[in-house]
Amino acid sequence: xxxxxxxxxxxxxxxxxxxxxxxxxxxxxxxxxxxxxxxxxxxxxxxxxxxxxxxxxxxxxxxxxxxxxxxxxxxxxxxxxxxxxxxxxxxxxxxxxxxxxxxxxxxxxxxxxxxxxxxxxxxxxxxxxxxxxxxxxxxxxxxxxxxxxxxxxxxxxxxxxxxxxxxxxxxxxxxxxxxxxxxxxxxxxxxxxxxxxxxxxxxxxxxxxxxxxxxxxxxxxxxxxxxxxxxxxxxxxxxxxxxxxxxxxxxxxxxxxxxxxxxxxxxxxxxxxxxxxxxxxxxxxxxxxxxxxxxxxxxxxxxxxxxxxxxxxxxxxxxxx
Numbered sequence: 001x002x003x004x005x006x007x008x009x010x011x012x013x014x015x016x017x018x019x020x021x022x023x024x025x026x027x028x029x030x031x032x033x034x035x036x037x038x039x040x041x042x043x044x045x046x047x048x049x050x051x052x053x054x055x056x057x058x059x060x061x062x063x064x065x066x067x068x069x070x071x072x073x074x075x076x077x078x079x080x081x082x083x084x085x086x087x088x089x090x091x092x093x094x095x096x097x098x099x100x101x102x103x104x105x106x107x108x109x110x111x112x113x114x115x116x117x118x119x120x121x122x123x124x125x126x127x128x129x130x131x132x133x134x135x136x137x138x139x140x141x142x143x144x145x146x147x148x149x150x151x152x153x154x155x156x157x158x159x160x161x162x163x164x165x166x167x168x169x170x171x172x173x174x175x176x177x178x179x180x181x182x183x184x185x186x187x188x189x190x191x192x193x194x195x196x197x198x199x200x201x202x203x204x205x206x207x208x209x210x211x212x213x214x215x216x217x218x219x220x221x222x223x224x225x226x227x228x229x230x231x232x233x234x235x236x237x238x239x240x241x242x243x244x245x246x247x248x249x250x251x252x253x254x255x256x257x258x259x260x261x262x263x264x265x266x267x268x269x270x271x272x273x274x275x276x277x278x279x280x281x282x283x284x285x286x287x288x289x290x291x292x293x294x295x296x297x298x299x300x301x302x303x304x305x306x307x308x309x310x311x312x313x314x315x316x317x318x319x320x321x
Contacts, residue, residue, distance in 0.1 A: 002058070020048055020049050020050060020051045020128055020130055020134065021045055021046070021048055021049075021050055022050070023047075023050050023053065025045060025050075026043035027045040027046050028046060028098065030099075032082075033082040033085055033086045034082075034085040034086050034088065034089035034099055035081070035082055035099045035101050036098060036100045036101070037084050037100075037101055037102075037106060038057075038100050038101065038102035038106075038107050038110065039106060039107065040106065040108065043109055043110055044109075046098075047110070047113075047135050047136040047137070048101065048134060048135060049125065049127075049128035049129065049134045049135070049139075050098065050314065051128060051129065051232070052095045052096050052127045052128070052129075053098050053127055053128075054097040054098070054124065054125065054126065054165050054229070054283065055097075055098055055100065055124065055128055055136070056097060056098070056099045056122070056123075056124050056125075056161065056164075056165075057086075057100045057101075057102065057122070057123050057124075057125070057136065058076040058077075058078070058081050058099075058100065058101065058102070058120065058121075059100045059102050059103060059110075059114075059116065059119050059120055059123075060077075060102070060103055060104070060119055060120050061074050061077070061080060061102055061104050061105065061121075061123040061318075062105075062117045063105060064073065071119055071120060073117060073146060073147075073148065073151050073294055074120045076151045076152060077120060077122075077146060077151035080151065080153075080154045080157055081101070081122070081153065081157070083154055083171070084154065084157055084158050084161055084169070085099040085169055087169045087170070088161065088165070088169055089169060089292070091167075091168075091169045092167040092168070092169060095165055095167045095294070096127065097161075097167075098166045104116060107161070107166070108252070110136070111203075113135075113136070113137035114136065114137055118145055121142055121143065121146070122143070122144040122146060122157075123141040123142065123144070124141060124142040124144065124161075124164050125139050125141050125142075125253035126140075127141075131141055132232075142164060144160050149243075152200060153173075153238070154171050154172075154173060154174070155171055155173060155237075156308050157234075159237075160170040174281050195229055203237065207229060218264060219267075222229075228254065228256045228259060232300060235279060236255070236256065236257055237255045237257075242316075244257065246258060246261050246311075247261075247311055247314045247315055248315065250251050253291065260264075261311075262311075264309050265304060265307070268270060268300075269301060269304050269305060269308070271300075272297050272300050272301040272304065273301065275297050276294060276297050276298065279293060279294055279297070297309040301305075
């Protein structure tokens with residue numbers, strides 16, 4: 001009788017060990033950034049999962065050596081991780097997702113169970129189901145690739161979380177003074193060129209202003225800007241190396257920057273074609289200069305069209321022409 005009781009107790013304890021915990025369990029205490037810190041004490045509970053909840057786990061290391069962090073990527077990515085977790089809490093409060101952060105020095109049991117040999121890692125677990133055996137050490141997961149470039153790209157990580165958890169969140173990149181100065185200098189140069197070179201040669205500025213306004217309206221109408229706006233497609237998308245992707249794969253999808261890039265190519269090719277047609281009517285040029293200018297325009301048109309085809313091959317690699 002005593003032996004039977006011991007066996008039943010062992011079976012019950014085993015079942016309890018793998019039972020899912022409730023969403024209001026004390027071990028699931030979140031901080032102000034919507035992140036749960038994993039410790040050696042709460043790890044046995046929270047690693048069992050919560051029924052219907054996604055688990056996002058950030059494995060990091062905050063230690064220092066010689067006044068430098070042993071894992072600089074870990075330190076760089078932590079603010080991004082917490083900003084995305086906060087955005088999910090604020091913009092999708094009903095989303096069933098739990099964000100965890102674990103310092104490998106503080107949770108040796110987790111390191112042993114997951115057989116970790118390096119950090120950092122960000123892994124995502126799909127929701128466990130009640131009655132099924134679940135643990136971080138045994139369940140399958142999705143791995144988010146971290147690199148020196150992606151750790152500072154909040155849009156890239158936010159896009160991963162949005163697709164994985166199936167929620168919509170809006171994020172903004174941190175202000176970059178270098179990027180601001182580069183764009184500011186570029187557009188100031190265009191403005192000065194327009195003011196000093198273009199405007200003095202315009203006799204009817206009202207007519208020219210209406211022409212620019214009409215061109216802008218047509219430009220915004222035919223580029224597909226509304227498509228990207230309605231589908232909440234980001235203006236800038238970056239690859240795993242942090243570089244801007246100007247063209248998406250496939251002709252049924254496009255990034256925000258892509259509509260302006262393609263439209264600019266159409267405008268340049270159209271202008272080159274019109275100038276080739278109008279050049280014979282320019283009385284201020286002699287025949288020799290017209291010939292040279294025609295050759296230059298033809299070469300520019302050919303180069304631009306060749307570049308356009310190379311860009312199109314990115315979207316449709318099987319295009320035969």
